[in-house]
Amino acid sequence: MSKKKTYHHGDLKNALIKAGVEILAKDGVSGLSLRKVALKAGVSHSAPYAHFEDKQALIAAISTEGFRQLYERIDMAAKKYKTEPSRQLVEAAWAYVQFAMDDTDRFKVMFSAVLEKEKEYPQFVAESQRNFQLVKMIVEANQAAGVLRSGSSDLAALSAWGIVHGFVMLLLEGQIPHFILERTNLRELLEFQLDQITLK
Amino acid sequence: MSKKKTYHHGDLKNALIKAGVEILAKDGVSGLSLRKVALKAGVSHSAPYAHFEDKQALIAAISTEGFRQLYERIDMAAKKYKTEPSRQLVEAAWAYVQFAMDDTDRFKVMFSAVLEKEKEYPQFVAESQRNFQLVKMIVEANQAAGVLRSGSSDLAALSAWGIVHGFVMLLLEGQIPHFILERTNLRELLEFQLDQITLK
DNA sequence: TCTATAATCTTGACAGTGTCAAGATTCAAA
DNA sequence: TTTGAATCTTGACACTGTCAAGATTATAGA
Numbered sequence: 001m002s003k004k005k006t007y008h009h010g011d012l013k014n015a016l017i018k019a020g021v022e023i024l025a026k027d028g029v030s031g032l033s034l035r036k037v038a039l040k041a042g043v044s045h046s047a048p049y050a051h052f053e054d055k056q057a058l059i060a061a062i063s064t065e066g067f068r069q070l071y072e073r074i075d076m077a078a079k080k081y082k083t084e085p086s087r088q089l090v091e092a093a094w095a096y097v098q099f100a101m102d103d104t105d106r107f108k109v110m111f112s113a114v115l116e117k118e119k120e121y122p123q124f125v126a127e128s129q130r131n132f133q134l135v136k137m138i139v140e141a142n143q144a145a146g147v148l149r150s151g152s153s154d155l156a157a158l159s160a161w162g163i164v165h166g167f168v169m170l171l172l173e174g175q176i177p178h179f180i181l182e183r184t185n186l187r188e189l190l191e192f193q194l195d196q197i198t199l200k
Numbered sequence: 201m202s203k204k205k206t207y208h209h210g211d212l213k214n215a216l217i218k219a220g221v222e223i224l225a226k227d228g229v230s231g232l233s234l235r236k237v238a239l240k241a242g243v244s245h246s247a248p249y250a251h252f253e254d255k256q257a258l259i260a261a262i263s264t265e266g267f268r269q270l271y272e273r274i275d276m277a278a279k280k281y282k283t284e285p286s287r288q289l290v291e292a293a294w295a296y297v298q299f300a301m302d303d304t305d306r307f308k309v310m311f312s313a314v315l316e317k318e319k320e321y322p323q324f325v326a327e328s329q330r331n332f333q334l335v336k337m338i339v340e341a342n343q344a345a346g347v348l349r350s351g352s353s354d355l356a357a358l359s360a361w362g363i364v365h366g367f368v369m370l371l372l373e374g375q376i377p378h379f380i381l382e383r384t385n386l387r388e389l390l391e392f393q394l395d396q397i398t399l400k
Numbered sequence: 401t402c403t404a405t406a407a408t409c410t411t412g413a414c415a416g417t418g419t420c421a422a423g424a425t426t427c428a429a430a
Numbered sequence: 431t432t433t434g435a436a437t438c439t440t441g442a443c444a445c446t447g448t449c450a451a452g453a454t455t456a457t458a459g460a
Contacts, residue, residue: 006426244409249447
């Protein structure tokens with residue numbers, strides 16, 4: 001891990017992604033600039049263009065990395081409770097919520113901005129599909145256990161993801177009425193959400 | 201409606217909001233600049249500062265106006281089907297989806313960016329609370345009709361909003377797998393989502 | 401009506417931004 | 431060892447949000 005000051009950085013691409021993640025956490029979405037990222041990586045302001053076509057491409061890479069970590073978190077929770085589908089569902093969702101709370105700005109970036117150019121970033125698409133597959137597996141286990149309604153697991157997975165994602169989004173954007181948050185803690189709120197789609 | 205070219209604009213504040221909405225629709229979120237808005241309103245680049253503290257304040261105003269229109273749309277649908285709670289729920293949700301599809305960028309702005317400074321824009325808060333109350337009323341009608349689970353209507357309203365909002369967000373961000381979209385149309389997808397929380 | 405104060409708008413400037421072109425430096429293959 | 435490709439720097443450009451100073455107009459008090 002010795003950083004010699006050579007002309008060629010050696011692993012600039014990853015260093016830029018890492019610097020971007022850090023700046024995102026410290027200065028938020030609006031504070032994320034290519035120049036700051038370059039500076040933090042110890043490189044001149046237009047060095048990033050050797051590795052990323054434009055700012056969007058860097059953001060896509062940061063998002064892709066975010067999906068990779070999100071997958072890890074959900075997968076860990078899912079594996080821990082793989083013998084109890086119902087609990088598994090709640091814990092996986094809870095991992096999702098916690099990821100969003102821990103890394104709010106990155107979470108926001110992952111679900112915004114890039115989007116329409118989606119197709120231009122195949123890695124991003126692949127990684128988010130991988131997440132969907134994971135959700136689908138958890139949902140299928142719950143369908144088999146009679147916890148969730150049977151039927152198309154694709155659509156059921158979409159529902160489950162949607163209800164959790166919607167909850168998180170409203171939470172992050174401050175759209176959940178304050179009196180609700182004061183009265184009920186997050187974990188309970190999440191469980192209440194999931195109860196709505198759960199066959200008791 | 202005759203626009204004399206006086207030094208004082210007369211109604212610049214509203215003109216700026218309107219120009220902002222138009223630019224948002226044409227150039228997207230990243231194309232929305234204060235200077236472009238000012239130019240479109242036929243005024244110098246720093247005239248907006250007489251009416252808005254900064255860019256965030258303009259965005260807050262645009263969002264507030266957006267919530268006002270969203271309310272109108274949902275309310276119209278709700279009134280039309282007020283004798284059939286179940287149908288009312290679907291149509292209100294459908295109005296929500298359509299608003300997001302018709303005015304994607306504004307919808308995104310409404311649910312992003314501003315947020316943490318929420319408290320600094322009381323009109324914005326008031327308008328979004330008004331929307332929540334509307335959702336709550338619809339949900340209560342559905343609870344009374346046995347369409348939705350009984351229990352805290354606040355939390356039930358949050359669930360309903362969350363599931364629809366999550367669906368829309370995933371849709372807008374291109375996070376819904378393509379094969380699903382190709383196979384099932386939007387209206388059906390939405391109804392499937394709502395079926396998940398509906399007592400058949 | 402006249403006047404002073406406030407509101408509104410313009411002009412000019414500043415630092416920061418994304419991006420590109422030209423050139424310097426280094427790596428890697430022939 | 432040479433040469434072309436990859437990487438990085440330097441310098442420039444137009445555009446951005448924001449502020450300060452001044453011009454213009456509205457408004458309220460005498």
